[in-house]
Amino acid sequence: MLKAREAVPSSRHGETPLYLGATAGMRLLNIENASASDAVFQAVEAALHSSPFSFRGARILSGQEEGAFGWVTVNYLDDRLTQGQETTGALDLGGASTQISFVSARFDGTESPDNLMNFRLYGNDYNLYTHSYLCYGKDQALRKMLALQTASGPTSLSDPCFHPGYIRTRDYSELYASPCVARSKPQASPRNFTLKGTGDFDSCRTAVKKIFDFSKCNFSRCSFNGVFQPELQGSFGAFSAYYFVLDFLNLTDTAAPMETIKDKLREYCATPWADMQRQHPSTKVKYLAEYCFSGTYILTLLTEGYNFTADTFKDITIIRKIKGSDAGWTLGYMLNLTNMVPAEAPDAPPLPHAGYVSVMVLTGLLLGVLLLFITYTLSKTQCSNPHKIV
Numbered sequence: 001m002l003k004a005r006e007a008v009p010s011s012r013h014g015e016t017p018l019y020l021g022a023t024a025g026m027r028l029l030n031i032e033n034a035s036a037s038d039a040v041f042q043a044v045e046a047a048l049h050s051s052p053f054s055f056r057g058a059r060i061l062s063g064q065e066e067g068a069f070g071w072v073t074v075n076y077l078d079d080r081l082t083q084g085q086e087t088t089g090a091l092d093l094g095g096a097s098t099q100i101s102f103v104s105a106r107f108d109g110t111e112s113p114d115n116l117m118n119f120r121l122y123g124n125d126y127n128l129y130t131h132s133y134l135c136y137g138k139d140q141a142l143r144k145m146l147a148l149q150t151a152s153g154p155t156s157l158s159d160p161c162f163h164p165g166y167i168r169t170r171d172y173s174e175l176y177a178s179p180c181v182a183r184s185k186p187q188a189s190p191r192n193f194t195l196k197g198t199g200d201f202d203s204c205r206t207a208v209k210k211i212f213d214f215s216k217c218n219f220s221r222c223s224f225n226g227v228f229q230p231e232l233q234g235s236f237g238a239f240s241a242y243y244f245v246l247d248f249l250n251l252t253d254t255a256a257p258m259e260t261i262k263d264k265l266r267e268y269c270a271t272p273w274a275d276m277q278r279q280h281p282s283t284k285v286k287y288l289a290e291y292c293f294s295g296t297y298i299l300t301l302l303t304e305g306y307n308f309t310a311d312t313f314k315d316i317t318i319i320r321k322i323k324g325s326d327a328g329w330t331l332g333y334m335l336n337l338t339n340m341v342p343a344e345a346p347d348a349p350p351l352p353h354a355g356y357v358s359v360m361v362l363t364g365l366l367l368g369v370l371l372l373f374i375t376y377t378l379s380k381t382q383c384s385n386p387h388k389i390v
């Protein structure tokens, strides 16, 4: 809010619309404890009402909206909507949920209407496929994996997704305090357990894979958990935690062979925790400890979950910003609320600017020639009819 106050001239504060959108973290809190979620909104709304801006409301976005607005942002910033060009798909990884959104020639919503968002933007119609996986953001995905590993309520857990030498005491109540895992809390667990890293990428992949259910699909094709997903089409932009994690791991080059990516992760996960801390003294310890899991999760989600292959992986670009603006759902949401993206293309002038200039120059030239011709004809007439002396 302080940044906004500085960025917007104070004379314009009162006319600047302010909206608040909340995403999966709040969707989860709302499921878990609706009155706590309401209390958060009341407090936030009171604070925003007292800001100098024109506050116009706060609400929780649906997963579909979160995915679709991320797609609008990416394609708006890339100027793909005004031009009616082929669009870029959007991959968003948050802490609590993850979204995939793309336009597919093979998807019109017939097979799975819940995954369809229709847009008419700048005179073009888009049938957007979008799905949001609640509990598959990277923080909740880690909880899900740890929940599977601690189902029997052990006092100690050797975990391949953490570096060798990493040791941390985890509280059962804290780990299971999320609707994503609450129901699987072991009945008779001790108060806490000791998590010990073993740093083994291949075993980590096996453990991560278990949080996905590939066993059922009632559609012609699915990603995971019985969710319909048409065949992937076109290029994709992956942002938010995809960027944070892959940028840290130096794995943003998606054109690198899949084996190279795996080898790098293998080496990274196997690095002793003491070395990691020594090499990255200023990195937040929580992030540093979880990059092995997060990198492995991202690779598994993209390849096994969404079905990117060794061949199509290169169609993904890992992005943080486009033309200086953050890739993410927020800009798309604001563009939508402030009607900044019109349904129809603005009326195009009959001629482009250059066309007008050419017509003006040509008309000027013709008039000049005509004037010269008239002057010449008049002077000739006068020469051939010498003045008579009366």
Ligand SMILES: Nc1nc2c(ncn2[C@@H]2O[C@H](COP(=O)(O)OP(=O)(O)OP(=O)(O)O)[C@@H](O)[C@H]2O)c(=O)[nH]1
Pocket: 023, 024, 025, 026, 093, 094, 095, 096, 097, 098, 137, 138, 139, 240, 241, 244, 245, 248, 287
């Ligand atoms: N490594 C790293 N992780 C970050 C950074 N900033 C945020 N994250 C993590 O990246 C994930 C995504 O964060 P956000 O983009 O804020 O997403 P979110 O609001 O949690 O998204 P939802 O799941 O939709 O609620 C979360 O797990 C954050 O903890 C960062 O600078 N570095």
